[in-house]
Amino acid sequence: MRFNRKFLILPLLFSILACSESIELELNPKAGKTHQLNSTGLSTVQQIINGEDIVMTSETVMNIDFTPMDAGEFRNSVIEAQFSKISLLAQSKFGEVFFESGKDQYDDITEYMISRLTKFPFNVQMRANGEVSKISGINRVISEAFKIVDYSEDEGNVIREALLLSYGPEPLTSHIEMALSILPTGPVKLGDTWNTSTLLRSNVYARAQTTCKLEKIERDYVLIRTESEVIPEDKNRYVNISGAPMRYDVQGASRGLYRVNRKTGWTEQATIDMNLEGTSYTRSPDGKEIAIPLKISSKIEFTN
Numbered sequence: 001m002r003f004n005r006k007f008l009i010l011p012l013l014f015s016i017l018a019c020s021e022s023i024e025l026e027l028n029p030k031a032g033k034t035h036q037l038n039s040t041g042l043s044t045v046q047q048i049i050n051g052e053d054i055v056m057t058s059e060t061v062m063n064i065d066f067t068p069m070d071a072g073e074f075r076n077s078v079i080e081a082q083f084s085k086i087s088l089l090a091q092s093k094f095g096e097v098f099f100e101s102g103k104d105q106y107d108d109i110t111e112y113m114i115s116r117l118t119k120f121p122f123n124v125q126m127r128a129n130g131e132v133s134k135i136s137g138i139n140r141v142i143s144e145a146f147k148i149v150d151y152s153e154d155e156g157n158v159i160r161e162a163l164l165l166s167y168g169p170e171p172l173t174s175h176i177e178m179a180l181s182i183l184p185t186g187p188v189k190l191g192d193t194w195n196t197s198t199l200l201r202s203n204v205y206a207r208a209q210t211t212c213k214l215e216k217i218e219r220d221y222v223l224i225r226t227e228s229e230v231i232p233e234d235k236n237r238y239v240n241i242s243g244a245p246m247r248y249d250v251q252g253a254s255r256g257l258y259r260v261n262r263k264t265g266w267t268e269q270a271t272i273d274m275n276l277e278g279t280s281y282t283r284s285p286d287g288k289e290i291a292i293p294l295k296i297s298s299k300i301e302f303t304n
């Protein structure tokens with residue numbers, strides 16, 4: 001039997017072309033088609049309080065469906081988004097907290113409100129490189145989530161602040177950009193690097209200054225490797241966490257690997273490891289600021 005050398009030549013030819021080819025990567029999801037962004041995050045938070053190590057571990061799940069609403073140029077289009085699943089498992093020496101969406105019965109207030117978050121859509125506008133330019137309607141979703149829940153005015157304020165810290169416009173922007181905002185603003189070749197900057201907005205405020213590298217080009221996807229320096233941002237900003245004022249001064253680094261669809265620019269799979277270290281601050285009843293040493297290690301995985 002004769003061996004057809006074309007089977008060797010064609011892959012070699014594609015490899016050579018991929019090395020020299022200049023490609024453009026930008027978000028271009030198809031109008032009317034739902035694109036998923038599913039995430040699972042594992043984190044360990046270590047704090048030293050009164051000389052004692054306090055460790056808390058957590059696993060969070062946040063799945064979001066995105067559906068572009070028109071077929072115009074993507075950067076000018078409106079994307080309808082909706083949570084499809086939310087869950088949290090947090091554990092420490094003081095106990096365990098667990099909730100997940102999908103519970104429509106009013107026997108657990110927290111799970112009932114989280115489940116209602118998945119019932120209403122909101123809108124996202126994005127640039128072609130994955131940056132979020134606007135999120136609208138999420139405050140209405142949060143208001144709807146606990147509209148019919150019985151609570152006092154003080155309890156309602158605490159609940160609203162907690163939901164906004166986790167699912168409001170700022171943390172949602174960070175979450176989406178962490179998954180999608182790693183695309184270049186122009187043509188790139190294999191081995192090229194470019195820089196992005198993402199503000200991490202939640203209870204911890206920090207900025208990830210990221211170097212992205214085009215590591216592999218295949219017919220249907222590319223691999224992008226990232227390395228980030230995480231620096232403090234607005235470290236004097238206090239937020240209320242469960243009714244207690246807190247601020248964070250942290251810094252560190254993260255590394256990631258992204259598989260991105262060449263046609264749509266959508267992240268098909270990504271893994272990001274992040275390590276932060278610094279100090280958290282709170283206030284005693286008499287107004288005195290208390291410093292608490294802090295270490296955070298986390299791993300988040302995105303899938304489509």
